[in-house]
Amino acid sequence: MDFSSVLSGFTVAFEWQNILFCLLGVTVGMLIGVLPGLGPAATIAILLPVTYNLEPTAAVIMLAGIFYGAQYGGTITSVLLKLPGEASTVVTALDGHALARRGQAGPALGIAAIASFIGGTASIILLTFIAPALAGVALAFGPAEYTVLALIGIFLVGTLGNGSVIKSAAAAAAGLLLATVGLDPLLGTPRFTFGTDQLADGIDFTIVAMGLFGVGEILYNLEHRDRPQTGVPSFGRAIPSRLHWLQSRLAILRGSVTGFILGILPGGGATMSSLVAYAVEKRTAKDPSRFGKGAIEGVAGPESANNAAATSSFIPLLTLGIPANATMAVLFGALMLQGITPGPQLMSDHPDVFWGVVNSMYLGNILLLILSIPLIGLFVRMLKVRPGILAPITVVITMIGTYSIRNNAFDMLLVIGLGLLGYGMRKLGFEPGPFVLAFVLGSLLEASFRRSMRIFGGDVTEYVKQPVSGTLVAILVLTVVIVPLLRKVRTRQTAGAEAAGVKAD
Amino acid sequence: MQHPLPRRGLLAGLAALPPLAALSACQVQGGADEANASFPTRAVDFWVPFDAGGSGDLISRAVAKAAEEPLGESLPVTNKPGANGAVGLKELLAGKADGYTICLAVKSLFAIGPLVVDDPDAVTIDQLRIITTLTNEGYVLVVHADSPYQTLEDLLAATHVNYGTTGVGTGSQLSAGLLFGIAGVEATDVPFDGGGPTVTALLGKDIDAASLSLAETMPHIQAGDMRALCVFSEERSVYLNEVPTALEKDLNILVDQRRFIVVPADTPDDVVGVLTLAFEDAREGGEYGQFLQDNYMERWEVDGIEAQLHLAEATEQFAAQIAESGVELGTAE
Numbered sequence: 001m002d003f004s005s006v007l008s009g010f011t012v013a014f015e016w017q018n019i020l021f022c023l024l025g026v027t028v029g030m031l032i033g034v035l036p037g038l039g040p041a042a043t044i045a046i047l048l049p050v051t052y053n054l055e056p057t058a059a060v061i062m063l064a065g066i067f068y069g070a071q072y073g074g075t076i077t078s079v080l081l082k083l084p085g086e087a088s089t090v091v092t093a094l095d096g097h098a099l100a101r102r103g104q105a106g107p108a109l110g111i112a113a114i115a116s117f118i119g120g121t122a123s124i125i126l127l128t129f130i131a132p133a134l135a136g137v138a139l140a141f142g143p144a145e146y147t148v149l150a151l152i153g154i155f156l157v158g159t160l161g162n163g164s165v166i167k168s169a170a171a172a173a174a175g176l177l178l179a180t181v182g183l184d185p186l187l188g189t190p191r192f193t194f195g196t197d198q199l200a201d202g203i204d205f206t207i208v209a210m211g212l213f214g215v216g217e218i219l220y221n222l223e224h225r226d227r228p229q230t231g232v233p234s235f236g237r238a239i240p241s242r243l244h245w246l247q248s249r250l251a252i253l254r255g256s257v258t259g260f261i262l263g264i265l266p267g268g269g270a271t272m273s274s275l276v277a278y279a280v281e282k283r284t285a286k287d288p289s290r291f292g293k294g295a296i297e298g299v300a301g302p303e304s305a306n307n308a309a310a311t312s313s314f315i316p317l318l319t320l321g322i323p324a325n326a327t328m329a330v331l332f333g334a335l336m337l338q339g340i341t342p343g344p345q346l347m348s349d350h351p352d353v354f355w356g357v358v359n360s361m362y363l364g365n366i367l368l369l370i371l372s373i374p375l376i377g378l379f380v381r382m383l384k385v386r387p388g389i390l391a392p393i394t395v396v397i398t399m400i401g402t403y404s405i406r407n408n409a410f411d412m413l414l415v416i417g418l419g420l421l422g423y424g425m426r427k428l429g430f431e432p433g434p435f436v437l438a439f440v441l442g443s444l445l446e447a448s449f450r451r452s453m454r455i456f457g458g459d460v461t462e463y464v465k466q467p468v469s470g471t472l473v474a475i476l477v478l479t480v481v482i483v484p485l486l487r488k489v490r491t492r493q494t495a496g497a498e499a500a501g502v503k504a505d
Numbered sequence: 506m507q508h509p510l511p512r513r514g515l516l517a518g519l520a521a522l523p524p525l526a527a528l529s530a531c532q533v534q535g536g537a538d539e540a541n542a543s544f545p546t547r548a549v550d551f552w553v554p555f556d557a558g559g560s561g562d563l564i565s566r567a568v569a570k571a572a573e574e575p576l577g578e579s580l581p582v583t584n585k586p587g588a589n590g591a592v593g594l595k596e597l598l599a600g601k602a603d604g605y606t607i608c609l610a611v612k613s614l615f616a617i618g619p620l621v622v623d624d625p626d627a628v629t630i631d632q633l634r635i636i637t638t639l640t641n642e643g644y645v646l647v648v649h650a651d652s653p654y655q656t657l658e659d660l661l662a663a664t665h666v667n668y669g670t671t672g673v674g675t676g677s678q679l680s681a682g683l684l685f686g687i688a689g690v691e692a693t694d695v696p697f698d699g700g701g702p703t704v705t706a707l708l709g710k711d712i713d714a715a716s717l718s719l720a721e722t723m724p725h726i727q728a729g730d731m732r733a734l735c736v737f738s739e740e741r742s743v744y745l746n747e748v749p750t751a752l753e754k755d756l757n758i759l760v761d762q763r764r765f766i767v768v769p770a771d772t773p774d775d776v777v778g779v780l781t782l783a784f785e786d787a788r789e790g791g792e793y794g795q796f797l798q799d800n801y802m803e804r805w806e807v808d809g810i811e812a813q814l815h816l817a818e819a820t821e822q823f824a825a826q827i828a829e830s831g832v833e834l835g836t837a838e
Contacts, residue, residue, distance in 0.1 A: 045557035142711035188673030200588035329558035
């Protein structure tokens with residue numbers, strides 16, 4: 001690799017106007033991340049005209065900053081209000097919000113910021129050294145591989161729940177069912193659209209997440225607002241204690257690597273990464289029952305993973321010209337408007353843009369960490385606001401965010417409807433987590449399965465015969481069948497041994 | 506003065522029809538008694554019925570920016586995606602026909618959509634008025650550079666072909682479907698969710714071939730990762746001069762994507778005139794021209810009536826070809 005261009009990228013990234021645009025980008029990103037529903041894709045689209053007259057590198061540095069800055073900001077609402085604005089922060093909401101309810105919002109957000117910083121930075125370092133080699137990873141994943149990957153994801157969703165397994169499965173099944181709404185992905189036949197074009201493209205993930213989690217949670221809390229608040233002390237402290245750090249440092253490490261690898265996959269990589277990171281933490285934990293009730297690792301793992309994934313999702317865009325998600329699609333557009341075609345020739349034709357943008361991310365992550373600490377202290381104070389005041393404000397902001405996704409009023413009705421569903425689910429003890437994640441993975445699974453079956457001419461054995469999907473099938477069998485079986489055998493042995501011990505006494 | 510004299514606007518106006526030039530002059534002078542003189546007095550909303558970042562979005566932003574000066578007002582772009590553009594157009598029709606909301610539209614929605622989805626409420630071109638036409642984007646049939654198929658003949662001699670499409674009711678699906686249908690090749694279509702995933706699948710060798718737009722494929726053709734076998738335009742593309750057309754190979758297939766801007770059909774004539782002039786002027790802009798070139802798009806610049814005629818003819822032609830070749834779009838599993 002040509003290191004002189006990497007180094008000259010630093011010169012580009014540290015030009016004063018580029019530093020300024022980086023700061024501007026990450027600040028805007030962090031703020032819109034905090035506003036539920038208003039996602040980075042919509043914001044970048046709104047800001048596109050502003051970038052016309054900018055120099056290409058400065059423009060992309062700023063827009064990229066909005067994207068990864070939003071990942072930091074999105075965590076704040078997930079933790080404080082249980083309002084995940086992105087699929088990748090859904091699992092953060094589980095333990096993050098539980099921590100906030102226990103009065104540990106500050107440390108939870110502090111660890112999240114540090115995890116995000118480490119995940120993001122580790123990912124840039126990996127990107128710098130192996131990005132060109134990894135371009136092929138994105139291509140090795142075709143419909144067959146996504147089918148198995150989505151299947152693994154759906155089984156992992158099962159590990160999220162804490163309550164009854166049957167209720168988790170029922171919620172996940174309902175999520176899968178909701179994913180079928182819209183035009184059939186292969187044939188275009190309308191399904192459950194009730195004759196309206198509004199549902200033709202299915203339901204946007206953000207709407208499902210904000211409805212079930214956000215609005216549902218608000219309704220549930222309003223009902224319980226007469227109850228005394230279960231202690232909301234010490235939220236000003238954003239710097240986590242030594243104990244928190246010790247508990248989460250390995251989670252951050254594992255999350256960074258998971259996130260980096262899965263983030264390269266266009267389509268569902270970031271969501272899968274946070275889910276996998278959470279599942280790994282829960283399974284390796286000495287006491288998995290802490291998860292869902294406020295385990296700091298449950299915040300640290302997924303947060304480092306989704307930030308690492310956000311960074312590595314630039315790889316397919318910058319090396320192949322393939323946008324990995326909606327935000328990357330808009331960034332793709334921004335580059336095209338600048339007369340630069342993202343793709344295989346970007347690195348050789350415009351090394352200054354490529355390395356300038358990549359290296360600006362180091363700075364961006366540092367700026368975000370510095371910005372986070374005081375802002376967390378500020379945002380955590382939101383919890384002091386009485387629910388009677390906070391709830392309507394949150395609903396209004398959620399509605400604005402919902403409208404901004406497609407500039408469509410129908411979506412606001414949907415979010416209210418889903419909010420009522422979320423409220424009903426909470427009342428009856430169903431968890432929204434499995435529902436929302438099954439919803440995301442359901443569309444991926446269905447479309448990929450049907451595509452791959454067409455490609456294979458209906459031969460199911462091809463999933464095992466193809467090298468990459470075959471490996472994934474092996475992982476699936478290992479995690480879903482063999483490990484649980486072994487664990488069961490071991491628990492039985494331990495139980496047997498204990499029983500024997502009791503007898504001996 | 507609120508509307509400064511647009512230099513290029515005046516030139517284009519003089520070159521255009523005299524009555525329209527006069528309208529333009531009235532607007533510039535701000536004659537209060539003329540109905541058109543009061544249009545526009547505020548920003549004109551430019552709706553793009555597709556997601557931000559796609560080709561339609563980019564063209565709209567490029568042309569909207571160029572039209573601001575001749576129109577004398579800003580044209581903020583808003584994305585109203587859904588159902589291949591139908592959601593945005595239906596919302597346009599539900600609103601006021603006063604010219605303050607204009608919307609991008611594409612040929613495939615009118616010419617291919619009705620052949621695939623039976624929707625009695627579908628927006629028809631009669632409900633709209635075309636204020637300006639913008640681009641003509643060709644489709645090119647590509648295979649992976651490592652593919653054993655060197656020429657179109659090689660591919661059509663294959664025993665079985667898996668081809669990717671960018672979705673149901675797209676020109677990508679129609680052109681490739683017609684090709685294999687007319688040539689009598691046993692082929693399976695694998696619809697993906699848009700151009701990006703289809704390109705990925707072809708580069709990953711999950712599919713054998715795909716018909717895609719030039720903008721989606723040219724960077725990969727130039728990088729040597731894809732090979733172009735034929736184009737589906739009437740003449741060879743200026744960007745791919747060495748690649749034959751399907752017509753040259755005696756396969757009567759003509760499929761392209763065209764983009765244009767519409768308002769509801771009952772929008773007043775003078776308002777349409779002002780908008781038409783502004784966009785005629787915008788198309789002359791150097792940056793817009795550069796944008797088209799950078800994205801391998803060709804100009805399609807005809808008047809509204811000719812454009813509507815073209816769309817009506819294309820629908821009939823596609824329906825006849827589909828019936829003739831026995832291709833099924835979006836019905837067979």
